[in-house]
Amino acid sequence: MRIIQKKHEQCLQWATALPLAIYKRLEVIKKEARHIIPILADEDEYEVKDISRHYIMKLNSHYCECGLWQISGLPCKHVVVCVNTWRKDLNDYVHPYLKKEAYLRTYSFMIHPISNESTWPEVEVDNEVQPPVKKKDFLEGLSLLEEWRQMSKEGM
Numbered sequence: 683m684r685i686i687q688k689k690h691e692q693c694l695q696w697a698t699a700l701p702l703a704i705y706k707r708l709e710v711i712k713k714e715a716r717h718i719i720p721i722l723a724d725e726d727e728y729e730v731k732d733i734s735r736h737y738i739m740k741l742n743s744h745y746c747e748c749g750l751w752q753i754s755g756l757p758c759k760h761v762v763v764c765v766n767t768w769r770k771d772l773n774d775y776v777h778p779y780l781k782k783e784a785y786l787r788t789y790s791f792m793i794h795p796i797s798n799e800s801t802w803p804e805v806e807v808d809n810e811v812q813p814p815v816k817k818k819d820f821l822e823g824l825s826l827l828e829e830w831r832q833m834s835k836e837g838m
């Protein structure tokens with residue numbers, strides 16, 4: 683109960699729309715993207731020239747041939763360059779699960795406090811509930827029963 687409340691309060695204090703760890707990771711990706719050259723094929727589709735090879739990237743489909751964007755939900759360096767070319771907001775290309783709203787939704791629920799056990803009402807139970815019989819115990823019981831029957835037939 684305290685952990686959920688603490689996480690919710692921490693989340694409310696975030697200055698950015700992203701958690702700090704995600705924000706820092708995105709800053710590192712931005713630095714890595716400096717040497718990349720985007721070649722515009724369409725308003726949505728790019729050929730992105732990296733050091734060793736070219737990648738195909740589709741902004742609106744949230745697809746980059748390197749695969750990092752699809753796996754992590756964070757834009758890869760190829761996406762960062764293309765988004766910056768259009769001066770769009772990079773946060774729009776981060777997966778919603780990694781954003782502040784998702785964290786707030788996660789910790790928005792509360793666990794209601796429960797009063798002390800001594801204040802609980804007495805409840806009478808008619809049926810005593812037994813633990814389930816395990817198959818192994820049941821079979822052992824059957825073999826013991828069979829032995830007992832055999833012994834009683836033989837007159838022991």
Ligand SMILES: [Zn+2]
Binds near residue numbers: 761
């Ligand atoms: Zn990529």
